[in-house]
Amino acid sequence: xxxxxxxxxxxxxxTFTKFxxxxxxxxxxxxxxxxxxxxxxxxxxxxxxxxxxxxxGTTFLCPDHGWRFENEEGICVNGPNSRMDAFPVTLTxxxxxxxxxAMYAS
Numbered sequence: 001x002x003x004x005x006x007x008x009x010x011x012x013x014x015t016f017t018k019f020x021x022x023x024x025x026x027x028x029x030x031x032x033x034x035x036x037x038x039x040x041x042x043x044x045x046x047x048x049x050x051x052x053x054x055x056x057g058t059t060f061l062c063p064d065h066g067w068r069f070e071n072e073e074g075i076c077v078n079g080p081n082s083r084m085d086a087f088p089v090t091l092t093x094x095x096x097x098x099x100x101x102a103m104y105a106s
Contacts, residue, residue, distance in 0.1 A: 006105040010041070010089070010096040020055055020071050028104050031055065032089065032096065035072030041098040042074040043085035053084060060084065 010016075010023055010032060020031040020042075029044035029052065042060070044053045051064035059068040059077060067079045074084030087100045 004102040005099050006102040008098050008100055008105050010098055013091060013094050013096060016096065020060075022055070025100070025105060030087075030098075031060065031071070033072055033074075037073075039089035039091065039096065040073070041087040041089050041100065042069075043087075043104075045085070047082050047084060048079075 008025060016032060019034040023030045023032050023041065031042045031044060033040055033042055044060075045051075046053050046062040046064065046067065048062065048067060049064055051062050053060045053062050053069065055071070056068065058071065060071055060074070061068050067082070068077050069075060069084050070077050074086050076082040087098050089096055089098045
């Protein structure tokens with residue numbers, strides 16, 4: 001059985017004045033990013049050890065072990081072939097909507 005996906009309204013486009021932007025859904029932190037392929041929502045949980053990834057200017061950084069991730073697709077730039085969990089985002093009617101696993105939506 002697959003993971004249940006939920007569409008979540010992240011808010012109006014006008015509230016996001018810079019990218020990446022932090023977004024909190026329930027107890028989970030994400031980054032709304034704008035890349036060459038459009039918008040996506042990156043989980044702020046490091047894929048290595050579960051630490052919280054922070055915005056470090058031109059990259060994201062996991063302070064636990066120093067892994068850095070580029071800030072458009074969440075791909076690790078100084079470690080193994082790894083990436084932050086990424087979820088698709090659409091801009092519809094002036095609002096951003098993300099498709100995320102239902103268990104992370106609240």
